[in-house]
Amino acid sequence: MDRPADNHALRSAHFRGIRHLVFVTLPPNNFIVYDLLRKQVHAVLSDGAARDISFWNKLLLPITIGVLGTAVGVVPLHCACLERNGAGFLLAGVSGAGKSTLSAALAELGFAFISDDWTYVSREHSTLVGHGLCSPIKLLPDAVRFFPYLQQLAPAPTLNGELAYEIDPIRSAGITLKTFSHPQRLFFLERTPNPGSEFIVCPSGYVKAYFEENAERLPDELPAAKQFRASVIHSLSVHPAWILRTGNGPQKTAEAINHFLSEAVDAIA
Numbered sequence: 001m002d003r004p005a006d007n008h009a010l011r012s013a014h015f016r017g018i019r020h021l022v023f024v025t026l027p028p029n030n031f032i033v034y035d036l037l038r039k040q041v042h043a044v045l046s047d048g049a050a051r052d053i054s055f056w057n058k059l060l061l062p063i064t065i066g067v068l069g070t071a072v073g074v075v076p077l078h079c080a081c082l083e084r085n086g087a088g089f090l091l092a093g094v095s096g097a098g099k100s101t102l103s104a105a106l107a108e109l110g111f112a113f114i115s116d117d118w119t120y121v122s123r124e125h126s127t128l129v130g131h132g133l134c135s136p137i138k139l140l141p142d143a144v145r146f147f148p149y150l151q152q153l154a155p156a157p158t159l160n161g162e163l164a165y166e167i168d169p170i171r172s173a174g175i176t177l178k179t180f181s182h183p184q185r186l187f188f189l190e191r192t193p194n195p196g197s198e199f200i201v202c203p204s205g206y207v208k209a210y211f212e213e214n215a216e217r218l219p220d221e222l223p224a225a226k227q228f229r230a231s232v233i234h235s236l237s238v239h240p241a242w243i244l245r246t247g248n249g250p251q252k253t254a255e256a257i258n259h260f261l262s263e264a265v266d267a268i269a
Helices: 047-051 053-072 099-108 141-145 148-152 206-213 223-237 250-268
Strands: 014-018 021-026 030-035 040-044 075-077 079-084 087-092 112-115 119-124 127-131 137-139 163-167 183-191 197-201 241-246
Touching: 021 053, 030 053, 040 053, 047 053, 053 075, 053 223, 075 223, 079 099, 079 119, 087 099, 099 112, 099 137, 099 141, 099 250, 112 119, 112 127, 119 223, 127 223, 141 148, 141 163, 183 206, 183 250, 197 250, 206 223, 206 241, 241 250
Parallel strands: 087 183, 183 241
Antiparallel strands: 014 021, 021 030, 030 040, 075 119, 079 087, 079 112, 119 127, 137 163, 197 241
């Protein structure tokens, strides 16, 4: 029987694509082929990987939904999803902007946590649903400045090779975990050297342009999948959206979002 591969090996992935076929190798001895046109997955897994729950939860399932999702009606979007008092919202931003640390701070503040890096959006009739995979919250090593309890953990290599702390939202005390939410607002996080947090209404077309520019390329053989993704992004673009420029740490920025959403609810009432 093969032994379970070590964490570093499990997290090292290589991707190659040829039109509607995507080939993925996950060392030491795992090979997956995704056929987006036929909506099929073919895999050769080592016995150790096949028996390793963390391999499935942290790698194989997220990769599979990320690669095959749009072809089967679930659009992967590079953003976090949280919920306040039953109202969901998406938190987007370029890599390194601080989505994960802010998501962790929001969860500490009492927001329900759905996802921190990738949100998988489907449609139920005319309503969009943002799904999470209960994946660990990944915090870069410098996050220890804001979350002292991380000193008790050891960072490990992630899928892209970065070192990060992993916080299991299922087992973390104080985190309210949900598997899905209905996003009604969007925030686009931008870092600034200036202190304070500023909420700027997104210009017309900003939401659509952002998600289209950051979406994975789909082959020409999948016109229906392209159309479906475009319709989901268009539906998101009609929701209220703001650019959040902040020079504060995650806790203060989380408090600013909480205050901002409280005022928005009061204004509607």
